[in-house]
Amino acid sequence: MDLSYRLRLLIVVLSIGVLAGGGLLFKQLLLPDSFGDYGPYRADAITEAALVPIRHGTNTSCFKCHSHEAKFHKKGRHQTISCEFCHGTYADHIADDKKIGTLPVKKEKEITTLCLRCHNTEIKARHEEVIKTVAMPNHLKDQTVKITHNCNQCHYVHAPLKYIIRAKQITGLMEAGS
Amino acid sequence: MMDRRSFVKKVLNGTIAGSLYLVWPMGGDSLEIPEEIPGIKGKDYDILHQEFAFIVDVTRCIGCGSCCVADKREYNVPDGNYRTWVERYVKGFSDQIYVDSPHGGLDGYQHPRTDIDEKIRDTFFVPKLCNMCKEAPCVQVCPVGATFISPDGFILVDEKRCVGCAYCIQACPYSARFLNPVTKVAEKCTWCYHRVRKGLLPACVEVCPTGARKFGSMKDETSEVYKILKGPGVLTVLKKEMGTFPALYYKGARREVI
Structure with missing residues (x-):
């Protein structure tokens, strides 16, 4: 009688342990790698968001080659207007410092x-x-x-x-x- | 009547004035919009010690829609969805407010509103984008942890985790989110996080011709946003009563703006 009570207790404790351990292991398997580095989310998602390709350059990046336009654009009343607004994005024109396409005039x-x-x-x-x-x-x-x-x-x-x-x-x- | 001597004199004067003009700077405005966020490019980005702020100056917005165009081009946003948009507020003399935003302001505002019968008291443009709330409702409701506040204060979306349940779209008090019909991800404006990390300004700030959109670091005491936020001017946030504590501030926004 006494033995069977202890055995039953052992079985209960063991099964709770196995369930909890298995659950934790299962959770660990399901959780993505960098989960929880900063909070309850995947920290790698920050890096991924930072690696989205840039499509707009700056006016300075356009002026590097287009020095004739730069001469007037920088001094005139339109100096604050972005080249890319009228002409199109830098990424459609230049990739890896090489011209890849012509922007429509x-x-x-x-x-x-x-x-x-x-x-x-x-x-x-x-x-x-x-x-x-x-x-x-x-x-x-x-x-x-x-x-x-x-x-x-x-x-x-x-x-x-x-x-x-x-x-x-x-x-x-x-x-x-x- | 003019004699030959005075004629030659005047011609010479004109020539000198003309050539001076060629070397003299043309009367450009002193409005200078910086192209980069200082202190980020070429350095290690310390994600735990960053704070950024965005200021929209409603009094300077002319509703040209440059920001919307730049935003669409930067992210290839599908038609009919807007990460940022410009609203036109028209206030009649009966204090009735009319708000419209055709194509999110993507085509600019080429025509005045013709469907308003009463006399118009006032009209202004209000650019809208993600408010980057410090207590973000969209983060609270996400069941899979796909949207989160990064340590540097940006609300970002994990495209790989998002299941497209659209809870966040309903939760956002500013309607800044939308379900991308192509990727089925609940997207939103990220203040161009990928550009900021490389020291560039968000695309909409970059192209704004009047300086109505300002972005900068609050850790940099020389930045324009730092000076404005610490200065005496009145700044407001949208839907303050919601308790979301946005990092997007409006300068010159009137009571009617919601």
Whole structure:
């Protein structure tokens, strides 16, 4: 009687031990390697997130080769505009310091559409101190040019006031001389 | 009437002025947007001692949608899903608020709203993205530990563990998450973690032309976000009453913004 009680107790204790041990082992098998290094998640996921390939460069990375555009872009009013916004991403153009593709060049009406993304007076909430806006086609009428003109026929897109200031200086000279 | 001498003089003056113009810097704004986060590139990244903050300046946002375009390109986000988006708030004189965000602001805002009958009192743009909450509801509800707060304060998604149950999508008070229809992973903005680790600014900050989006390290006392956050200006967070303690702050956001 006494023996069988002890035996039963031993069996119960042993089976709990086996179950707990087996459970722990099973859990260990199921848990990913780096689980719990920082918290209840896989620490390797941080490394994986950090290794996502970069697609956008910086303006400096574009200017390394495109020095002609850089000369004007850095000085003009458009200096804060990212090259890649209009032209496309760095990763589509360069891989391992080699050219892998040509970025499309924006033409005619596409340029006007791009300009009006920001410079459209019709959209309120664009403050004078942040950006200069124009109403189309009123701006073209005011400047007495054809309303079919595109923005880049007067404004150099990288430094929008380059030609304007120059033209004013030339016409100013003529006005003074007449 | 002008004699020959004064004509030649004026022409010469003009030539000198013109050539001066060529070497003189064109009147660019003093707005300078840094391209890199100092102190990260080329050094060992100490993941346990980092803190970052993101500031959105609502008063400077012009709703051009550059950030949305950059974001889509950086991650190849499928159409109809947005990691970041720009909302347009229109306030009528009856204090009625109209909010819209066509294509998440991806195409910019080319046209004004025509469906509003009343006179418009005010209108402004509000860029939205992941708030990187210190008490993140999405992390709490994830049943498989696929979304977590990394030691440097980023909420990241473990793409290999995510089962796509979308609990986090329901839990996020800012609607920052979506189920990627291609990978079936509940994705969200990561503040471009892969760029930050290499010392680059998030793509949306990089392309913002007006400096409406600012990002930087709070451990760097010279960074712009440090100066703004420690400075006297009023900053707000979205849905403060939710107790999520976001690391994304808004400058100049009005009461109507939710």
